Amino acid sequence: xxxxxxxxxxxxxxxxxxxxxxxxxxxxxxxxxxxxxxxxxxxxxxxxxxxxxxxxxxxxxxxxxxxxxxxxxxxxxxxxxxxxxxxxxxxxxxxxxxxxxxxxxxxxxxxxxxxxxxxxxxxxxxxxxxxxxxxxxxxxxxxxxxxxxxxxxxxxxxxxxxxxxxxxxxxxxxxxxxxxxxxxxxxxxxxxxxxxxxxxxxxxxxxxxxxxxxxxxxxxxxxxxxxxxxxxxxxxxxxxxxxxxxxxxxxxxxxxxxxxxxxxxxxxxxxxxxxxxxxxxxxxxxxxxxxxxxxxxxx
Numbered sequence: 001x002x003x004x005x006x007x008x009x010x011x012x013x014x015x016x017x018x019x020x021x022x023x024x025x026x027x028x029x030x031x032x033x034x035x036x037x038x039x040x041x042x043x044x045x046x047x048x049x050x051x052x053x054x055x056x057x058x059x060x061x062x063x064x065x066x067x068x069x070x071x072x073x074x075x076x077x078x079x080x081x082x083x084x085x086x087x088x089x090x091x092x093x094x095x096x097x098x099x100x101x102x103x104x105x106x107x108x109x110x111x112x113x114x115x116x117x118x119x120x121x122x123x124x125x126x127x128x129x130x131x132x133x134x135x136x137x138x139x140x141x142x143x144x145x146x147x148x149x150x151x152x153x154x155x156x157x158x159x160x161x162x163x164x165x166x167x168x169x170x171x172x173x174x175x176x177x178x179x180x181x182x183x184x185x186x187x188x189x190x191x192x193x194x195x196x197x198x199x200x201x202x203x204x205x206x207x208x209x210x211x212x213x214x215x216x217x218x219x220x221x222x223x224x225x226x227x228x229x230x231x232x233x234x235x236x237x238x239x240x241x242x243x244x245x246x247x248x249x250x251x252x253x254x255x256x257x258x259x260x261x262x263x264x265x266x267x268x269x270x271x272x273x274x275x276x277x278x279x280x281x282x283x284x285x286x287x288x289x290x291x292x293x294x295x296x297x298x299x
Contacts, residue, residue: 006036007116008066009108010091010168013041014081015099019049021210026057028102030064034109038067040085045075050099079177079184086168086176094168101162102208111165114202121146122197123166123189125159126206133212144203149193150239152186153231155246159199161185162207166192182226187233220258224251245274246282253286263290 011029015022029039039061043051051072061068069088076084082096093112097103111124118124127141140160147157164185174191181187189199227247234240252266267286270277277283 006034007092007112008036008038008090009034009112009165010089010094011037011039011108012082012085012089012094012096013039013099014044014078014085014096015041015046015050015054016044016075016078016081017046017048017050018099019046019053021100022050023053023057024102025097025099026054026061028105029097030057030060031105032103032108033105034112035066037065037108038089038091039065039069040088041070042081042085043070043072044078044081045073077179079179079181082184083176083179086171089168091168093165094171095165097162097207100210100212102210104206104208107163107206108165110202110204111206114200115165115167118200120198121200122170122192123164123199124202125165125199126163126202126204128160128162128207128209129205131208131210137208139205141203141205142201145201146198147193147201148198149190149196152189152193152199153234153237153239153243155243155250157189157199158201159185159189160207160209162209170197182222182229186227187230190230190234220251220254223254227251241274242277245270245277248273249277249282249286253282253289256286256290260290 013022013025013029026041029037041054043054054070058070061070067090086094093115095108095111114124115121127139129137129139131137142158145158147159151157152159170192174188177184178187178191193199224247227250231240231243231247234243248266248270252263252270255263255266270283
């Protein structure tokens with residue numbers, strides 16, 4: 001399975017009700033220009049035709065990959081599904097890709113080589129191409145950077161989940177994904193870096209991320225609850241109050257165009273959590289947008 005130049009990479013696709021997209025996702029893994037890949041697909045009790053769509057590509061996957069496993073069973077949730085897959089992984093590195101997202105052909109090769117040559121890096125990420133409901137596409141790519149625990153806790157990071165590649169040993173060392181968390185990727189990035197180490201971002205687009213009504217990021221109330229849930233885990237950290245302030249400011253910013261009153265309420269909560277946030281660039285930008293650009297109204 002392993003060789004000196006091309007270590008085995010485990011790619012995991014958790015699927016739930018994505019019969020319209022799952023084949024495109026699988027084909028993007030088949031199209032990787034890196035040969036030493038094992039693919040693990042778990043259908044988490046889909047109620048649509050996802051299983052049928054996956055089964056249609058099973059013969060091709062069995063022929064193409066070093067190892068291939070497809071399993072389906074009743075719904076247990078995303079974190080349970082990801083942790084089940086981790087038990088079967090045999091690679092040195094692991095990538096998780098949602099069944100409605102798509103990998104660029106060079107993703108596995110470039111990220112595996114990066115981790116081989118950057119031994120202090122726990123994982124590597126990159127830019128995304130966002131596909132909106134109207135088929136409009138937009139590439140989002142930032143400058144190359146590295147992030148430690150405090151950066152990630154304070155939301156001073158750019159780590160798009162669809163672009164991740166992580167060292168499997170490190171993921172297992174933190175016992176995989178914490179079950180019961182709304183934002184399973186953010187808590188994972190924090191668990192991975194809490195004892196030290198960094199997660200790196202490369203200025204290259206690695207994945208297509210599909211935006212639609214079912215995306216968690218479209219649900220502001222649930223996202224806020226998920227962020228606060230994660231922050232409370234680290235209430236003994238020195239930056240706990242700053243992290244709470246950042247979460248409230250993010251919610252205030254996200255609500256600006258929809259509910260001005262609620263936006264101001266969360267901005268006030270941000271200042272209560274950490275008075276110093278008043279002098280941050282993020283808060284100043286929030287105020288400028290709030291007072292200059294009059295969009296939306298109070299609900």
